[in-house]
Amino acid sequence: MIAAVIALPALSAALLLSLGNRTNKFGPWMAIIASTSSFLIGFLQFLQMLARPAEERTAITTVYEWLAVPAAGFKVDFALQLDQLSISFVLLITFVGTLIHIYSLGYMSHDENQRRFFAYLNLFVAAMLLLVLADNYLLLYVGWEGVGLASYLLIGFWQHKPSAAVAAKKAFVANRVGDFGLSLAIMTMFIVFGSVSFSDVNEGVAGAPAWVSLTIGLLLLLAACGKSAQFPLQSWLLDAMEGPTPVSALIHAATMVTAGVYLIVRSASIFNASEIAQTAVVVIGAISLLMGAIIGAAKDDIKKSLAGSTMSQIGYMVLAAGLGPIGYVFAILHLITHGFFKAVMFLGAGSVMHATNDNVDMRRYGGLSKVMIFTTITFFIGYLAIIGIPPFAGFYSKDHIIEAALSHSWWAGAAVLFGAGLTAFYMTRMVVMTFVSKPRWEDDVHPHESPLSMTLPMIVLSIGAASMGIILTNNHMFEHWLEPVTGFVEPEPPLPIQTITIITLSVVAIGVLAGIWQYRKIAKVAPKKVSFVVTAARKDLYGDVMNEALLMRPGQSLTKVLNIFDKSVIDGFVNGLGLFTGGISSRLRKSETGYVRSYAMSIVFGTAILVIVLLIVRL
Template identity: 40%
Template sequence: MPASYLWLIPLLPFAGFLINGTLGRRLPRAFVSAVALIPTALSACLWIWLWFTMKAADAPESIHSFVSLFGNPWISISGFHADFAFTVDHLTLIMLGVVTCVGFLIHVYSVGYMAHEEGYWRFFAYLNLFMFFMLVLVLAANFVLLFVGWEGVGLASYLLIGFYFKKDSAANAGKKAFIVNRIGDFGFLLAMFLLIAHFGSLDFSTVFTAISQHPEWQGGFLTAIALLLVVGATGKSAQIPLYVWLPDAMEGPTPVSALIHAATMVTAGIYMVARTHTIFDRSPYALGVVAIIGAATAIFAACIGMVQHDIKRVLAYSTVSQLGYMFLACGVGAYTAGIFHLLTHAFFKALLFLAAGSVIHALSGEQDMRLMGGLRKRIPVTFWTMTMGVFAIAGIPPLAGFFSKDEILFRAFTSPNPIGKLLWLVGLITAGMTSFYMFRLWFKTFFGEERFEEHHDTHGHGDHGHGVHESPLVMTLPLMVLALLSIIGGWVGIPAALGGHDEIGAFLEPVLANGVTVTEVVSHGTELGLAAVSVLVALIGLFVAYVLYYKKPGTASSYAQRFPALYRLVENKFYIDEIYQAAIVTPLLVFSRLILGGLVDGGLVNGSGFAAGASARGLGSLVRRIQSGNIRSYAGWLALGAAAVIAVMIFGHSLWLH
């Protein structure tokens, strides 16, 4: 594919956004759907063409393309310049595939899910805008353009999460996502300023080449840059302490949840860390911070996910936990393992969210798993496809999630990080917890007695008046495709110890080759043993969920009643939102209302305006007396003025002579 056509990949969804955003209100829904889907499908086709064209290159280093959209620099200020330029390499190809292909499937699914919603045209306009900005982010050849895409997906997420803007909870969730991400973005901006100060450029190739040419650069300013980039990544990829926006993002329509969690926004932080690995490789301290944040987030979110009742919130905390796995991989220098898990996670998490949407669609908007049960015979396609997603994320071989998760655990176990074994243990425990809460969701939703009522659709989902029913083909077809990918998607990374060739590792090696090496050499037997342990832990999680929620369904409630304080603590998400509200939000509001609102706005701004008005009124009251309407008063003022003029002339002339 000629480089000059690379710009079409993001431009096509943007064209869909422009058409639906300006004309969609007056267009029939079928036309709106076509305008949204066709550009996205064409972008996916262009990615396929690009993939085969670049794979056909003879030398691995030639699998690279660069295109500048303007003949002159996009930004040129005081010696600094940046191009509006796109670049493609091995990492970009994988990310483009995830965004375009999974994004297209979510668009198709949305046609059925949103069929009876108001603002249909607006939803698809926002969806296309999201795709455009994510593709710009992935294709960017420099930090400036990456930041444009970075901010763009933040804007689009605000619009999509708050799609039901008449609901206060949805509007507040959109604002929360936007504000929390601004905190992370502030760190990203500071990192860019440091890059300009030390390198005079924000171009990837310039910065990374300069670092590679100076092996003596270790830590120092590179650590500062890396840590500031971590701040940005924790916001976008929902890691501790900036993860709080992502669970609330469930207020948006379910396809939005799938798009944000699987194919786009939350993976941007992982992509950014992998893309800038040259910087992180020179800072063991920054890598350690990334690893610790990832491990802590993984197990923390898994704890919360085990007791949630809303089916979408279980999946939301699952996403936070799985992103923690990816951070953990990057933190131990296993960037390839992190991207591999990003790839498989896109498949099974998109499947899980869309299947959850199909369940919600069948139950006319119900999301509480306590009001579900026995659905496997009512919605069989949804059941079997979601089963593949549950087994994949739980790490049951040979499904996709097993290979990518096991690679992360293996790299943590054999990493040079001093606490690598501890990180592996945390990841292993998290794997067991993941298996437990996902099979808990599975059993509570599809097995046991039916706890829902047959009722008509009152939430805008599905066909009115048909009760519990399977979703239409436009929704189930993407589920079937994603289920297949959740089964076979991990086979590209089967390690040699399990009889594979780790194709994805070899493919990404030219981009993600780094200085972090494994210090502990282990045999294939040890690798197989570690894999067996992780499978055993996943099976234990399945067994515990089976006993508590299928075999003896009242047991879990009895445990909750036996330890009410601990259960309430976890159920209420460790009161982190309440702590943030009391320690950060409320003081800021008080400060803004009393100090800024009272002193600055009320005192300085309003006071200066009042003073100016009072002065004008005082002067006016004096001048007004001249215009009294009394002829004798006018004659007096005229005489007084004439006397003053004569006095000035006489005394002024005398002073001039002297």
């Protein structure tokens, strides 16, 4: 039954892609139905799971035997693991996914490639579900690559924009680095434990030496950094905003980019066994949450500012996941609430762009609250949720993370508190620049509210953004729910909880006021003379420069050096073509024999080297 959750969107994607234009008419609807039925089936599974006692909620379904090497005693099944953690993701992915499918119906209605877009969305949903439902790391890796593929396809969807193609490529490379980490981690598990299933690895970690959990932990962290746009692999996320806005909302805010957090929480037993790896996770989370917030505060492009915010919020989740059993539950809680409030804000941004001829520059917005009432209200709910005003969702999840971080160490606590202030600042800036201040529209822009297919998903998501926190934390429901999978230990912060809440809210209030004060007047063009912090933040804190220095340059020079050995015949041929037609040139002939001679030389030398290697071995 649970396999159908994945199979339906996968099948729909396959049909849409293979049947081509014949499915143009009903294609989008088929995609929506596929996604909706996935959600319904997932919900049914959820209800069934609720009926079982907490210890018996994990169910593993083997679809078929995928790969087995009997002699090596190794086997991997195509098996799905449904437990409290994965069902939470299934519901989030299919629910938000379905809403974004519906939103896209309006948003992409003028796009000639609408069908292809929906096919990719379905493909993404299927791959993401596979990622969270897999019962072993190898199958998870399949989903991991699958969401990556869907993500590149969708980032580069508007391929007529060169920037989109470049962004897709960049996302690909950064993700490859992370994927490399994941494949090495899987390999290490296989070498050490002889299995890659979650249960075997969990069992194996207990008896394994410390270096094993450290190595695997750090490799998994690398993987998480790539997929979740954490420092130092963050720069692709900002460029990924070249994709259509629903994609940014679904993939680059609500679901895919949180896969890294899922990976860390799923590998809880590994991280629990290595304090160093955990500390590394906390440090990466702290750096990313501050970097993201700073970048978000400097960008005038509304989507890029939101992307910085996403990086920052995922930083919160990663940090929480690094805190161990006191943080796992809250990492996932924040992940879910973030899925709602960030999606609603991205969709709001899309709605604003829809109204302003696809302009993304917040300096040319302003005063939109008067013309776009639904968008404004829903966006504002998202805003209250992200900055953590009670009783909106972000308050509950973020407050818990702050408590947990404070009970871990003063610096982690300071980072999350400071981050909360920054969040309040840049989000206020965004709301002021977009909805509140005086209109600074381009001359030919006539803003209007978006159609129902777009506002409806925003309204539904904003209800979630407002209420999810209360619902999930009522009576510690979510802690009890996830405890059997991830474990849970009540955090013991050094200060009383009420005091922490008051401090947090004061920091947030300062951020909000600073935002309002700073942006009481807004220039239509970004000011040139700014402090070095702003300059750096506008350049994504030099993320690209770093990537270039670390990844691109060494790679390029290596290719160049090795390419010397490849004296291509094409050049010789093309250059020599003219000479050939006017009588065969002796020069070219010379160079030809030179080639074979040099090839033969290298064979002879190679033979000599082989003999030497063999002799050394025999000694």
